[in-house]
Amino acid sequence: MAFDRSASRTYADLSRRNFLINGAVAGSGLVLSVSLPFGQGNAVGNDSFAPNAFIRIGPDGEIVLTMPYVEMGQGTYTSIPMLIAEELEVGLKQVRIEHAPPNEKLYGNPLLGVQATGNSNAIRGAWKPLREAGAAARIMLIATAAGRWGVDAGSCHAETGEVVHTPSGRRLKYGELAADAAHIAVPTNVVLKKPEEFKLIGTPAKRLDASGKVNGSVLYGIDARPPGVKIATLAQSPVFGGRLKSLDDSAARAVKGVRQIVRLEDAVAVVADHMGAAKKGLEALKIEWDEGAHSGLSTQDVARDLEQAILRPGSVAQSIGNADQAIANAATRVEASYQLPFLAHATMEPMNCTVHFRGSECEIWVGTQAIARVQAMAAKAAGLPVEKVIVHNHLIGGGFGRRLEADGAVRAVEIAKQVDGPVKVVWTREEDIQQDMYRPYWVDRIAAGLDKDGKPIAWRNRFAGSSVIARWLPPAFKDGLDPDTTEGAIDLVYALPNFHVEYVRAEPSGIRTAFWRSVGPSHNVFVSESFIDELAAAARQDAVTYRRMLLDHNPRAKAVLDLAAEKAGWGSVLPKGRGRGIALQHVFGSYLAQVAEVEVAKDGSVRVHRVVCAMDCGTVVNPDTVQAQIQSGVNFGVTAALYGEITLKNGRVEQTNFDTYQILRINEAPAIEVHVVKSAEPPGGMGEAGTSGIVPAIANAIFAATGKRLRKMPIDVNALKQPV
Template identity: 75%
Template sequence: MAIEHLPSRPGAPEHAGSALSRRRFLQVGVAAGGGLMLGLRLPFAGDARAADADGFEPNAFIRIGGDGQVVLTMPYVEMGQGTYTSIPMLIAEELEVDLPQVRLEHAPPNEKLYANPLLGVQATGNSNAVRGAWRPLREAGATARTMLVAAAAKRWNVDPASCRAQSGEVLHAPTGRRIAYGQLAAEAARMPVPENVALKRPEEFRLIGTPAKRLDTPAKVNGTAVYGIDARPPGVKIATLAQSPVFGGRLKNVDDTAAKAVKGVRQIVRLDDAVAVVADHMGAAKKGLAALVIEWDDGPHAKLSTSQIASELETATLNPGAVAQDTGNTDKAMARAVSKVEAIYEVPFLAHATMEPMNCTVHVREGGCEVWVGSQVMARVQAAAATTAGLPLDKVVVHNHLIGGGFGRRLEADGVIRAVQIAKQVDGPVKVVWTREEDIQHDMYRPYWFDRISAGLDEKGMPVAWNHRFAGSSVIARWLPPAFQNGLDSDTTEGAIDLLYALPNVHVEYVRVEPPGIPTAFWRSVGPSHNVFVTESFMDELAAAAKQDPVAYRLALLDQAPRAKAVLVLAAEKAGWGQRLPDRVGRGVSLQYVFASYLAQVAEVEVSKDGAVRVRRVVCAVDCGTAVNPDTIRAQIQSGVIFGITAALYGEITLKNGRVEQANFDTYQMLRMNEAPAIEVYIVQNSELPGGIGETGTSAIMPAVANAVFAATGKRLRKLPIDPAALKQSP
């Protein structure tokens, strides 16, 4: 499958949508050269129109050319998660072609045609690309296959039931005849679209469930893969920038005399709250930026500190919030409890620190704007560029590219807005590249959260009441306001409500507090990255209070959750739970159901005498329903585990005098290769609907590590990142 360059289809114009029934509609057209074009209209999409090859504007569609090549217009983006392998597997499975026969094209920005069916907007996130594509794209493949078989049967004047598809051909077993899809494409395009198609049963799968090598790996290894940062339109200049070091600050004055003297510097661009240096190459741009003498007006947040924000959140949790869950009567149950356990938890702001720093290339011309970028939200990019450039939406062309790490950072369009602001003052295309320092100090951060949690236990130490109130920012309220209802949103509360355990009386409240002077955004596993840490750490606290084994304690509460129970048993067994470990080495466990997947992790952690924490081994059992590509699932969990360990051990963004104190990987540390643990992933095979996988490993590992530290040292961690000084062994 060729994906090195992934050309985009021309942008589709906006037009009025019509009401859709619950069934999905398929549309067929004849492509230039006599091919078959099969368009798929997904839920939440507007009308798609069948015309000639250039004018056919489906939401997601299959195109089969006369050469037999299958082209899939991909409504999702690839940022390392394996989407560009797993989703083509769905089409190839039902269409009965080999995976290398499928070629991808980036979908153009069009909110009506390419909306994610689970989100209602054109976005790749929330671990739901495969979940969203699972049935619609399989139906598209099965419909195309059915029409191709019908076309062959008509040509041969035989019963379609006597024909079958295999490896891009239609076969007629009684006579041994066979014909390739490419030769049938034009005839298939004129066949009636079947009202219903039979999808394969799980036992018939040929590709789904088998390990498929990542199809984008060769291009990434040999350097031909094109990321956003690789875009080089003719005549492009390179720019880098300095933005106000305090969010909300302004540019007061700049002396650019020395900068203009740097060889290769072409232009200094001043904005209200930033200054950029445009040059022939990045080296000159950076030297020019360093030579600038800049004065800033720090604005209203000049004295802001992290402690102020934390104090505001702590105070907020003293007051009632929006009720996210209210089961039974926790007040009565708590009053009758034999014992009570209370705790306060805190988690910090976190940066994304993607390996590909923020970048965007823009060419603003008279009456038009062209953008080259890697983004998780193509339609929002187009809209943001149009608004910033003062142009109609159809005058902005966006070229999507592979993404060198998203983690939610590229669900935002702020980098595109900044690049267009700069490009408006530059004659010709300009690529704006943020330095690592600019990237970390002007990120949009995972929110800071403050939690108060308590439970009442019966005479056997089992929970009879569960109270949880937490305060922090709601990203959804800003990013998708209609999804924020009655003071709540599903992302902020996921992992805090509807827990797997048999808890008869539960009360959970959320207090929305938007911090001043620091923007918040989605981060890999977002709400669950906070909630699972709190709930699974606290569940361990309850087990300790009851003087019971943490795994046994959880199992006793899981009789009504067999899939959760199964992954917990499997992870514990594979990890050797209960076996002796050396001094200051412990095992910790966590269990979660988030992103529609069940996952249990056991972390084996060593704590040195000076308090340094090393994660030696992680064992994970996952039930994510149908495993489309087991290799991708394992890789994603491994990646998520590394990401989460990094956060647990090192991740923290702090403010002092309104400024982010961390600047590069020396002060915002990543887990080093020599620190990476052995990671084992065990997949529970079943035929349930697929669950999400890209973010699950991140949220589960943090409490597993914290619980392992308790097992090793007897010291309970309620605040991240882990402070080695608190774990230092006394002389």
């Protein structure tokens, strides 16, 4: 698969219709522009929606998709072309991908309203519009061929990139028809294939980007090497908000290969011929920091502030019936408090950005999940109009939400402004972890009331923590709430007649928070699924049976619960020290049940041996991607359960590298089974669902094995040690 970053196009204005194909001649090809309507009716301008995907058919018959999403391992650059190829009747290898340039108007994500890749919604957003685009293009090409032959279009069909006159067998390739097809009237209604007619959708497709990753031909951000580039690495104030007080750089300047020392208000960068020299120069610097107001901050301070915040009423996220009254009159009352820590992203590709600042313009090479945001913030840092900042996007070696932020690009621009020629700024692993923007710390207080039979009649939860959306996308934070922070805490799959959830926004001082794989659900599903397990235990009922009795109204949830339990052998005898735990969720538009089988050793260490997942994610586009994403998400979540924690001491992040911020090792990875429930519903999200559900499944399995309930992550080994 090739990426063409040099192509330059002018796109026509599009109407307010939810779907539009605007025919225009581009050279001798057919240009198709696809409008993906914003959710919630977010219009740009008075009479138009911002389109975010474009298709071009050239005289060679190749289909070029300008991709508004970025590939970071999730398979988007294979699955989304499958949608076009399916309806257009072409082979998947005929579709070529171009990275979309920064343009919020043209490439805004239809479910987010901004140009970004995240929230497990690339396939969800593209599902119908891109299929409609392919179908409409097919109709236009067939009409063009029928006109040339002087036959009825109904006597023609498309197959493998050609239009065929069925009675005579005459054929014309798409490339031969493209220029004339640009003048055909756009069909106002198209009929999409029925699921039973799919040839590509639902079949395992080999990743189009795999060969390029193996042979090294595709470029990640860290691979960018414009002519004359220098390499820089940096040290930023170890306390957020601190400033550079003094610097002795004499030893650093003496390091062979070091070319320049760049001083900023709160950082120092060493510019060199290569990374080795830059790192040696950085180590030779003698830096004194003015640590500022947060120099004494600790994790305990953050937790205490949140525990105080949760005492005050929050914004009501969902309220059904009268939970307080029902709990007061319940036969049994159950209460619990939960805490979840800050977490780093720790992507394999550390933060990096290459910038050539030329005074009147700025050129940037980076891998980003939000290219338009990078352009806008880089322009501000450079003191230039947005149109004078050129951004080239690349594949990403791990995003998990970290590269929805533009801080790395802004920092690189600040450094590049003092460097003559292009400079690639690469963060060390230590800088990457200690200067991350972390998943928020959360505190929950939750209570429920049970009737005499142990059935829940009321549920009340109040939780406090940071809202990433309030900072990242302020218009989406309304009345003290946002959809990310509350997802997984409200609209639960269970029938609960009295239900009340409040959110208290509490931003921690001295530490930055950001999106992290599954973000809000990674917190809320842990709390909800741990607590429903507590209710089952209080009622002295089996965890699966208890959940099942609350799902009569929700057949999709019940189906995945039953399938996961069956495939995991729920109820069968396990050796001493082992236990099974289950978690059930409906987040990112998908239903997922996970059973974790764990072993707790005498020293308290935990081994996750097996994970069984049952998934109903609606229509499956690429089964291989579904399985891979679940496996990836599970391992990411197991890491969080066993090891994940960012702690603060004296205003500093204590973790520095993979020795202190440990990642699941390959020998620790569990056996993972993925079972997919066949569904004709529209696709749900896949990239994050596996992460949010596995942590409570592990915690519940530990309870089953030991009788000890864990309400705080990561797992406290000391709490699980058996007495000698």
